Amino acid sequence: MVVNIALGKDGMIRITGPARIDVKRGKILLVGASYGAGSSVVIHSLRSYCIKALEETELAITLGSGATVEEPSEGEEVLDVWLKICDDLAGDLNNLKNIEVFVVGPIESGKTTLSAFISNYFIQRGRRVAIIDADIGQEDIAIPTTIALTEPKHTFVWQRDLRPVKIKFVGCISPQYCQAQLMIALNELLSESKNNYEVIVVNTDGWVTTHQALEFKLNMIKWLKPTHVLVLDQEIWEYLSNALPSDIKVINVPRPFKVKERSREDRRRLRAEAYRRYFSEAKDRDLNIKDVKLIGSCLLNGKKISTDELKSLVKAPEEFINKVIHASKYFNAINIFVENIAYIPRIEAVQGYEVNIVRPQDIEGLIVGIVDDKLRDVAVGIIRKLDLKNGIIKVFTPWRGNIKALIVGRVKVSLNTFEDSTRISRCVI
Template identity: 25%
Template sequence: MNKAKYITDVPKDREEAIGVIESKRPKIIFVLGDIDTGKSTLITYLANKLIETFKIGIIDADIGQKGILPPTTISLTFPRDKFTSFSELKAEKSYFIGSTTPNQFFGEMVAGLKRLVDLSTQRADIILVDLTGYVHGQGAELKRLKIETVKPDLILALQRRNELENILKPFKNKIEIINLEVSKDAKIHEPSERRRIRREKWKAYFQNSKTYRLSLNDYIISGTQLFQGRELTKEELEMLGNLFKWLVFYGEKMGEKYIAVKADLEHYSRQIDKRVLHYIDFEKLSNLLVGLIDEDGFCIGVGILKLINFREKWIEVLAPLSEEEMKKVREIRFGRIRVREDGEELGLIDRGAI
């Protein structure tokens, strides 16, 4: 299910990196590299080599190819013994991003990483951070923001050629950087293979899940424009329905802006001023991933939105959490990916869509 495994047949420069770490004892280590350069494999190797001498923390921030469940989160763990794969590790704290791509979630990616790093420094001698393989275009900007915010003591840069130089250049006289070769055994995964791996992880995570009915009045609702304003009257709902030939399930007004959850009764092009009216297609809420958040803002687990009753203000969420864990949930945060419990992804949703 995970691409990375513990191996001992590694390039010579890994041993040199171990020597630097053991002598200089950097607290926070970023592992930076493009897709399929062996970041998780390198961290697995380093952790197993260092764990007998140091207390190790691992932060899995690669939300696209998540090794430490749950998916769509940044996770922190403290391995106590040697391990062969990230899949053996259990997250002790997670921060909900709500997507398998960081493209529209720079704020969450940086904030979540910073919070988990701050938490890990209290318990670990060395924190190994597995970043995403998103290193080109906007991805380079995201890496710059993470480096500037967290200020790692050491960056291990896995490069095939010089694809990371634009990211590393501003930090070369400020942070120690060790360039490492990409192992000849690093496997390139096609997009279809990545989807298959994610499907297996989703399925494994939602195994033994239970459906919970949750009153929306009992929780903070975030990650959506819904449930933030005044509920529309029956007359207002009928007005929107008649005007745009919609079946309007629910609506609110915030300031001068209307928000409507709808389904089309007729299919035709509509001219809508989005400054005045924001509409949400009802189907986008089906099988939507939600984060179940505790009082400290960390993610206890993720669930799938299976049903929503706007009139009575309750939802049904499928989640692999116990009754005791559910009692700790204080906030329900809407994500931006739809997924079934069998692992099938139904698609990403634009951040502004809901």
């Protein structure tokens, strides 16, 4: 269905995708970027946005299934406030030469949209802009479990349209399980790129509603020292501005009034879409275990133990022992790699020992970070198979260069559906 809409100068409409907007006459502002007559923009089915007419405008809007168009009520739309915040940032940029803006807020509060808005605002003013997507759970630039930097040269609607320039592996999709990894990855990305851009916008994750979460955000800000923190939530803004010295500008930003809400399932699908895209060019690579380090593996980094030694440490049925491919130990942990068995029998260990049993199906799909010769994070892979008989680990990855090490993540990804699942504590490989 196509609807034709005429807007007077400063008129606004809110559109929920899937939709395509053709600007027939005039000029609009969408996510901080302006589009003139003849241009056309697409709104994804899981997004909604507000459009403002910068002059008298005529639009032809093609609505897909479930799409809506409505006029926001007086005072409902936040776009003008966002523009004013960008003007203030631009003023600070003139004085400071570089700004680093952290965008903080709960899930669905508008972090991704605000990050895009600020970026577009500065791209249109000819500034060198980078966006770091540090939201490991809903990472749009690269894939979940990573954070990534992109360097948009042109205005855009959604970060998903952009490609990563640099990517750092974190290994989790929930920051609470990878706090150190996330903090260090972000620190590395920022310090490697600081001098290359005038504006760096960092989109953070939505883990903000517990004390531990806020403390983590506070430490992130204190250690990484952005010039500005934009907060899309009144209470979080109060907490952060009370806690931080005034050298860091902590700004309260109103969040979009009415948004297209995404369910847990929608977010899961978005993650799957991101993995599928990233791995679309991937190939299987056979890596020699002797040459590649496996950082974070309990099984392969422990001291290898013989069957006799294993038998002296654990009491297990003979048919189970016969299926053991590899066993190792360190301190009080015994790690056993066993052939595909449907049922794990009861195994008793000598007092004080803990037993980890790993089966091939537990390893298959495990996400790993790829480290190159210079010990840099360069890509991500998915473990297909651990073939200890031939000393090979098979990894599915788009990376074609040398691999010095793999970093074990806490997430598994299905190679059929690209859906992910998290393993938190147990030894997986």
